Amino acid sequence: MRWTQTFIHTLRQDPSDAEVVSHRLMTRAALISKVAAGIYNYLPLGLRSMSKLQAIIREEMERAGSAELAMPAIQPAELWQESGRWFEYGPELLRMNDRHERDFCFGPTHEEVITDMVRRTVTSYRQLPVNLFQIQTKFRDEIRPRFGLMRGREFVMKDAYTFHADAEDLDKAYRAMEKAYCRIFERCGLGYTQVEADTGNIGGSESHEFMVLADTGEDAILSCPDCHYGANVEKAEAGPVPSAPDWPLDRSDRPKSVHTPEMRTVEEVATFLGISPAHLIKTLIFETDEDFVAVLIRGDLEVNEIKLKNELGCTHLQLASEAKIEEITGGSQGFSGPVGLEGVRIVSDPSVMALEVAATGANAADAHLIGVEPGRDFEPSMVVEIRLATAGDPCPSCGKDLVEKRGIEVGHIFKLGTKYSEKMDCRFQDADGNDQPMIMGCYGLGVGRTVAAAVEQNHDDKGIIWPLPLAPFEVVLVVLNADKPAVVEAADSLYVQLIEAGIDVLFDDRPERPGVKFNDMDLIGFPVRVVLGGRGLEAGEVEVSLRSDGEKRATPIAQMVPAVQALLVQLRSQ
RNA sequence: CGGGGCGUAGCUCAGUCUGGUAGAGCGCACGGUUCGGGACCGUGAGGCCGGUGGUUCAAGUCCACUCGCCCCGACCA
Incomplete structure (x- = not known):
C-alpha cells in the first residue's frame, strides 16, 4: 500500500479529550477517530x-x-x-x-x-x-x-x-x-x-x-x-486478619454514649476517642432488591460488595441514600451502629464478632457508643466473610503475601x-x-x-512500538527527496521488491520533508523501517532499522529484501 | 444520576471578568528559498463564536433554557 493512496492523517497535537496513552496515541497515529462519546471510526491503520x-x-x-x-x-x-x-x-x-x-x-x-x-x-x-x-x-x-x-x-x-x-x-x-x-x-x-x-x-x-x-x-x-x-x-x-490491639479504655456493663460532634469518618472518630480504627465497628446501610441491610465491618477493613451481593443472593446492591439512613437508624450518615438497631437485617463480618470491646455509631446525632461488646450488646442475623482482600493478605494456595x-x-x-x-x-x-x-x-x-x-504496554515518548503481530504494517518504506526522479525510481523498485517478496509493507511516498516522515514513522510505530534518500542512493545503500532499538543498519540496496526478512525473522522469534 | 469544566477556523487554544469591526500557533492553498529528524519568507482562503430565546442602540462576551463533549464521584459514612 502507498501512503498517498490510503488515508493516514496524523495529528501533530494531542487531542484535547484523550486521557490515557493508548487513546492519545491511537488518535494521533490515525488509527481511530471519535464520532461520539464512546463511539469511534476505525481508520485504515486501526x-x-x-x-x-x-x-x-x-x-x-x-x-x-x-x-x-x-x-x-x-x-x-x-x-x-x-x-x-x-x-x-x-x-x-x-x-x-x-x-x-x-x-x-x-x-x-x-x-x-x-x-x-x-x-x-x-x-x-x-x-x-x-x-x-x-x-x-x-x-x-x-x-x-x-x-x-x-x-x-x-x-x-x-x-x-x-x-x-x-x-x-x-x-x-x-x-x-x-x-x-x-x-x-x-x-x-x-x-x-x-x-x-x-x-x-x-x-x-x-x-x-x-x-x-x-x-x-x-x-x-x-x-x-x-x-x-x-x-x-x-x-x-481474604486471609485471617490480625486481631485488634487491646482496648485502651475502661470496660463497662453496657455501652456508654459519647458526644462526637461532626466525627463521621473512621479516622476522625478513632483519633477523637483515642482508639485504633480496628476498634470501630463500621456500619454501612445497603439497599438490596427488596430491603435494607446493615453491614458491619471492622473500621480498618473494607467490604467487598461483590461477596456481599453473593452472600445476600441479590442482584441489586447499593449504599442507601442519606435520607434512608436517617429513616432507618435515626442518626445521620457516619453515626450508624448495630446496637438497638431494629427493622433491618444485620450482616456482620467475622472480624467484628472477634472484637472483645468496640466502638460504633449510636444511631443518633453526633454520638458514638464505646464499650460495645459484640454478642452481648447486639446479635447479627448473619455472620459471613465479606472483607475485601488487599495486598499483604496471604495467598490462598501457598500463604505468601499477595501483591x-x-x-x-x-x-x-x-x-x-x-x-x-x-x-x-x-x-x-x-x-x-x-x-x-x-x-x-x-x-x-x-x-x-x-x-x-x-x-498501552508498548510505546515510548515518540509513539507506538507495535508488537509485530499487531502492527498495521510490518514494514514501512520511506523515500526521502521525493522530488528527485532517480530516488523515486529507486524507491519504487524497492517497493516492488518488497511486495514481490510477500512482505507487509507501507510505502511512504509522500513528498514531505524528512523530519515529518521520520516523526510519523516513529509515531505510528511500524516495527521495521527502510529509508532511502538521495545520499543513500549515491552510496548504493538503504538504511534499515527497527522501531524498538532505532539502530540504523546501512545496507547495500541489493541486500535490502534479505536484510528486512532477517529482521522480521528476528522479531518473530522474540 | 450528583459535582465541576469546556463548546470560538481542519487541530490546539486566546478573547468572555469590564458588551462596541473575529484573533494566534499549527495545518491548508499559491509563489519563492530550502531539503536526512516536525524549515523559512511572502501572499491568501477559511468562522451563523454549539443551538434557541431574552436583556441592550449594540451580545462571542450578560441572563434563561437546551444540546454536545470532558473530568471527578456515584463504595466504606
Missing part, C-alpha cells in the same frame, strides 16, 4: 491492527474446536424477556423500537440469541457438544465511556458459546478455551495474567479473567509472587451452567432418554480493547 488480531483469534478458536458464525446486532425483546434480562439489565441495554413499535435492543452480548438458535436445532446428546464463536460489534450504553477503545460504548468483541451434555464435557471445552486465550495473548506479544474472577450477574460456577498488565488498568488484581495464584480483588479470598497490580480486562471466560438453558428451555435427551437442560459456557474477548492494551 482497522488493519484489529483485523490482524481477529485473524489470530480465528485461528486459535478454530484450533480449539470452535466454529465461526455471525449473529445479529439487533435482537428482539422477546428473547431477553424470556431470560429475564430485559428487566434486569438496566439502562446499559440500548433499547429501541421498530416502525411497528416492537421492542428491540442492540446486543451487548449474545447468550439469548445463541441459546434460542441451539434449542431449535439440538435435541439429542448425540448432537452435543456445540462450540460456536463470532466476532462482532456490540453496544453497551456505559455510564461513563472513557479511555478511547478501552471503555467504549460500541466495541468489537469475540464471543464464543458452548453447549454440553455434562459438566465434564463443559470443563473440557473450558480448558481448551483457556488455552486458546493464552495462545492468543502470547502470539500478540502481550504481558498478561490469568486470574480467578467473580461471575457477576451473568451467573455460573467458574470464571477467569485475562488481564493485560498496565498501570492504567481499571481493575485491581491480587497475585502471588511465588505460585501462580491470581485473582480479581472482587474474587480474591496488588493493575490490569486491563481483555478476556473473560465463564462456566454458565444451566442459567440460560433452563430459563429458555434449551434441553436435550440424554442416552437414557431423560430430558435435561444443556450446560453452557461463554467466552468473551475484547478485540479493540486488546489492541488498545497493546499500545
Whole structure:
C-alpha cells in the first residue's frame, strides 16, 4: 500500500479529550477517530491492527474446536424477556423500537440469541457438544465511556458459546478455551495474567479473567509472587486478619454514649476517642432488591460488595441514600451502629464478632457508643466473610503475601451452567432418554480493547512500538527527496521488491520533508523501517532499522529484501 | 444520576471578568528559498463564536433554557 493512496492523517497535537496513552496515541497515529462519546471510526491503520488480531483469534478458536458464525446486532425483546434480562439489565441495554413499535435492543452480548438458535436445532446428546464463536460489534450504553477503545460504548468483541451434555464435557471445552486465550495473548506479544474472577450477574460456577498488565488498568488484581495464584480483588479470598490491639479504655456493663460532634469518618472518630480504627465497628446501610441491610465491618477493613451481593443472593446492591439512613437508624450518615438497631437485617463480618470491646455509631446525632461488646450488646442475623482482600493478605494456595497490580480486562471466560438453558428451555435427551437442560459456557474477548492494551504496554515518548503481530504494517518504506526522479525510481523498485517478496509493507511516498516522515514513522510505530534518500542512493545503500532499538543498519540496496526478512525473522522469534 | 469544566477556523487554544469591526500557533492553498529528524519568507482562503430565546442602540462576551463533549464521584459514612 502507498501512503498517498490510503488515508493516514496524523495529528501533530494531542487531542484535547484523550486521557490515557493508548487513546492519545491511537488518535494521533490515525488509527481511530471519535464520532461520539464512546463511539469511534476505525481508520485504515486501526482497522488493519484489529483485523490482524481477529485473524489470530480465528485461528486459535478454530484450533480449539470452535466454529465461526455471525449473529445479529439487533435482537428482539422477546428473547431477553424470556431470560429475564430485559428487566434486569438496566439502562446499559440500548433499547429501541421498530416502525411497528416492537421492542428491540442492540446486543451487548449474545447468550439469548445463541441459546434460542441451539434449542431449535439440538435435541439429542448425540448432537452435543456445540462450540460456536463470532466476532462482532456490540453496544453497551456505559455510564461513563472513557479511555478511547478501552471503555467504549460500541466495541468489537469475540464471543464464543458452548453447549454440553455434562459438566465434564463443559470443563473440557473450558480448558481448551483457556488455552486458546493464552495462545492468543502470547502470539500478540502481550504481558498478561490469568486470574480467578467473580461471575457477576451473568451467573455460573467458574470464571477467569485475562488481564493485560498496565498501570492504567481499571481493575485491581491480587497475585502471588511465588505460585501462580491470581485473582480479581472482587474474587480474591481474604486471609485471617490480625486481631485488634487491646482496648485502651475502661470496660463497662453496657455501652456508654459519647458526644462526637461532626466525627463521621473512621479516622476522625478513632483519633477523637483515642482508639485504633480496628476498634470501630463500621456500619454501612445497603439497599438490596427488596430491603435494607446493615453491614458491619471492622473500621480498618473494607467490604467487598461483590461477596456481599453473593452472600445476600441479590442482584441489586447499593449504599442507601442519606435520607434512608436517617429513616432507618435515626442518626445521620457516619453515626450508624448495630446496637438497638431494629427493622433491618444485620450482616456482620467475622472480624467484628472477634472484637472483645468496640466502638460504633449510636444511631443518633453526633454520638458514638464505646464499650460495645459484640454478642452481648447486639446479635447479627448473619455472620459471613465479606472483607475485601488487599495486598499483604496471604495467598490462598501457598500463604505468601499477595501483591496488588493493575490490569486491563481483555478476556473473560465463564462456566454458565444451566442459567440460560433452563430459563429458555434449551434441553436435550440424554442416552437414557431423560430430558435435561444443556450446560453452557461463554467466552468473551475484547478485540479493540486488546489492541488498545497493546499500545498501552508498548510505546515510548515518540509513539507506538507495535508488537509485530499487531502492527498495521510490518514494514514501512520511506523515500526521502521525493522530488528527485532517480530516488523515486529507486524507491519504487524497492517497493516492488518488497511486495514481490510477500512482505507487509507501507510505502511512504509522500513528498514531505524528512523530519515529518521520520516523526510519523516513529509515531505510528511500524516495527521495521527502510529509508532511502538521495545520499543513500549515491552510496548504493538503504538504511534499515527497527522501531524498538532505532539502530540504523546501512545496507547495500541489493541486500535490502534479505536484510528486512532477517529482521522480521528476528522479531518473530522474540 | 450528583459535582465541576469546556463548546470560538481542519487541530490546539486566546478573547468572555469590564458588551462596541473575529484573533494566534499549527495545518491548508499559491509563489519563492530550502531539503536526512516536525524549515523559512511572502501572499491568501477559511468562522451563523454549539443551538434557541431574552436583556441592550449594540451580545462571542450578560441572563434563561437546551444540546454536545470532558473530568471527578456515584463504595466504606
